[in-house]
Amino acid sequence: SQQGEEDPQALSIQEGENATMNCSYKTSINNLQWYRQNSGRGLVHLILIRSNEREKHSGRLRVTLDTSKKSSSLLITASRAADTASYFCATDAGGNQFYFGTGTSLTVIP
Amino acid sequence: SAVISQKPSRDICQRGTSLTIQCQVDSQVTMMFWYRQQPGQSLTLIATANQGSEATYESGFVIDKFPISRPNLTFSTLTVSNMSPEDSSIYLCSAHLRTEAFFGQGTRLTVV
Numbered sequence: 442s443q444q445g446e447e448d449p450q451a452l453s454i455q456e457g458e459n460a461t462m463n464c465s466y467k468t469s470i471n472n473l474q475w476y477r478q479n480s481g482r483g484l485v486h487l488i489l490i491r492s493n494e495r496e497k498h499s500g501r502l503r504v505t506l507d508t509s510k511k512s513s514s515l516l517i518t519a520s521r522a523a524d525t526a527s528y529f530c531a532t533d534a535g536g537n538q539f540y541f542g543t544g545t546s547l548t549v550i551p
Numbered sequence: 552s553a554v555i556s557q558k559p560s561r562d563i564c565q566r567g568t569s570l571t572i573q574c575q576v577d578s579q580v581t582m583m584f585w586y587r588q589q590p591g592q593s594l595t596l597i598a599t600a601n602q603g604s605e606a607t608y609e610s611g612f613v614i615d616k617f618p619i620s621r622p623n624l625t626f627s628t629l630t631v632s633n634m635s636p637e638d639s640s641i642y643l644c645s646a647h648l649r650t651e652a653f654f655g656q657g658t659r660l661t662v663v
Contacts, residue, residue, distance in 0.1 A: 471650075472650060474650075474651070474652075476652075481588070481590075481641050481657060481659060482656055482657050483555070483557070483643060483654035483655050483656045483657050484594075484643070484645075484652070484654045485654075486651050486652065486653070489650060489651065529593065529594070531652065533650065537582055537599065537647070538584070538596060538599070539647075539652050541593050541594045542593060543592075543593045544592075544593050546591070
């Protein structure tokens with residue numbers, strides 16, 4: 442399977458703390474994206490990082506990509522209760538399909 | 552960006568019946584994708600729906616169980632046929648625009 446692995450599976454933090462989740466994948470990619478899903482609803486795109494980029498920022502989000510280790514991390518700084526959701530990485534290897542990771546369930550405690 | 556309207560948002564169905572899920576995209580897209588997501592799990596691709604041709608099914612999914620229609624570039628349906636409790640899941644449709652995937656709101660299906 443080309444599905445990525447994410448860790449941790451679940452993460453619980455206090456509001457204001459930073460949350461870090463990691464994604465590992467198996468094949469060469471064109472880009473890697475992170476998505477957010479609120480309680481079984483549709484996924485919402487957060488950020489895309491291309492294979493030739495190492496780090497990218499968007500608001501409170503910071504994404505890193507290490508293609509030599511086939512891994513990426515998503516950092517959410519100064520977390521809020523509203524950040525509570527599941528987060529998925531998705532890889533695009535240039536075909537039509539995206540491969541989604543196993544997901545990290547984040548709970549931010551007010 | 553793209554907006555995908557998916558319905559129904561949820562349904563409770565009797566075993567042995569069928570449910571058709573609809574997705575409408577506000578842009579023309581070449582491919583649409585149908586996923587299943589078990590509670591607490593990742594997304595599993597069921598099939599890719601191409602306009603004007605048969606859908607392409609992933610291993611473990613067959614057309615008789617999950618027939619798909621794609622009559623035009625903005626619309627697709629997925630039918631879950633002869634349902635059993637094991638089909639209880641969230642079903643999601645998706646379309647790609649450039650490098651980004653857009654999703655419908657999901658259909659939460661419970662089979663009793």
